[in-house]
Amino acid sequence: xxxxxxxxxxxxxxxxxxxxxxxxxxxxxxxxxxxxxxxxxxxxxxxxxxxxxxxxxxxxxxxxxxxxxxxxxxxxxxxxxxxxxxxxxxxxxxxxxxxxxxxxxxxxxxxxxxxxxxxxxxxxxxxxxxxxxxxxxxxxxxxxxxxxxxxxxxxxxxxxxxxxxxxxxxxxxxxxxxxxxxxxxxxxxxxxxxxxxxxxxxxxxxxxxxxxxxxxxxxxxxxxxxxxxxxxxxxxxxxxxxxxxxxxxxxxxxxxxxxxxxxxxxxxxxxxxxxx
Numbered sequence: 001x002x003x004x005x006x007x008x009x010x011x012x013x014x015x016x017x018x019x020x021x022x023x024x025x026x027x028x029x030x031x032x033x034x035x036x037x038x039x040x041x042x043x044x045x046x047x048x049x050x051x052x053x054x055x056x057x058x059x060x061x062x063x064x065x066x067x068x069x070x071x072x073x074x075x076x077x078x079x080x081x082x083x084x085x086x087x088x089x090x091x092x093x094x095x096x097x098x099x100x101x102x103x104x105x106x107x108x109x110x111x112x113x114x115x116x117x118x119x120x121x122x123x124x125x126x127x128x129x130x131x132x133x134x135x136x137x138x139x140x141x142x143x144x145x146x147x148x149x150x151x152x153x154x155x156x157x158x159x160x161x162x163x164x165x166x167x168x169x170x171x172x173x174x175x176x177x178x179x180x181x182x183x184x185x186x187x188x189x190x191x192x193x194x195x196x197x198x199x200x201x202x203x204x205x206x207x208x209x210x211x212x213x214x215x216x217x218x219x220x221x222x223x224x225x226x227x228x229x230x231x232x233x234x235x236x237x238x239x240x241x242x243x244x245x246x247x248x249x250x251x252x253x254x255x256x257x258x259x260x261x262x263x264x265x266x267x268x269x270x271x272x273x274x275x276x
Contacts, residue, residue: 002117003112004120004122005110006030006097006109006110008048009026012027012028013026013027013061017098018068019071023102025098026098026104027061029059030096031119031120031123032112032120033118034119035116036114037087037089038114038115039086040087040113040114041082041083041112041114042054042082042095043110044076044080044109045080046078048099049099049100049101050079050099052096052097052098053069053072053083054069054071054093055096056069059096064096070083087114087118128238129247130236130239131237131248131249133237133249134232134233135155135234140188142189142191142225144225145180146198149229150229152225153225153226153231153232155225156222157222157223157224158247159247160246161241161246162244164216166211166214167211167213168240168241169209170207170237171235172205175226175235176207176227176228176231177235178200178226179198179223180225181195181222182196182220197212210222214241221250
């Protein structure tokens with residue numbers, strides 16, 4: 001038997017657990033790894049009414065159905081969960097400990113049983129940041145990478161974090177988006193300059209997903225555009241990583257428009273950025 005003890009309290013992270021629509025379910029995610037492939041079970045001992053889910057890959061609290069293998073409420077003793085699964089050696093699996101009703105707090109112990117010892121450790125889930133925007137007929141356009149034609153509407157979003165680490169950027173949109181990541185200033189007349197990577201469909205629903213190691217306080221630019229030209233629609237950029245990410249819309253270097261003072265626009269941008 002392997003054990004891990006933890007506590008759910010008012011400072012714990014919360015989410016909307018599977019099979020529920022309301023928020024406010026405190027949770028803790030624990031990673032389990034074993035050296036021997038076989039059948040394992042995880043039982044919780046707790047005075048509170050626990051609810052547990054098993055995930056076969058990374059756990060994302062904003063998408064609790066993704067990678068989920070199974071969930072359970074009362075198969076264990078005293079209104080606690082019991083999860084059973086075949087684990088593959090050295091393949092991380094995640095057990096999420098939460099509660100049957102929202103806002104419940106209390107201590108718990110996860111007990112792992114199987115043909116070999118199981119390493120159980122707490123996972124600090126990625127922190128999510130969001131930025132929403134819209135591509136329309138008044139948006140700036142350019143010739144996007146890997147294309148020769150013009151007319152691709154785009155928005156450049158500057159991202160800055162205080163913690164160096166691995167981050168990913170996923171877009172949610174009804175249009176077919178295309179994204180590029182830039183390690184320095186973005187110039188729409190030279191879209192290959194400073195480019196780190198581009199992606200089309202690695203994210204959900206024909207949207208892009210970009211991954212990169214960000215350096216603390218080093219500005220990086222995510223450019224949101226579309227797979228085909230002249231597409232319009234709204235989008236949301238979700239950033240996941242070890243720390244919060246500040247995101248703001250940018251005006252690229254090529255921006256020129258009569259009757260508008262660029263310094264005034266930048267001042268407005270900075271004001272909005274500081275008050276988000």
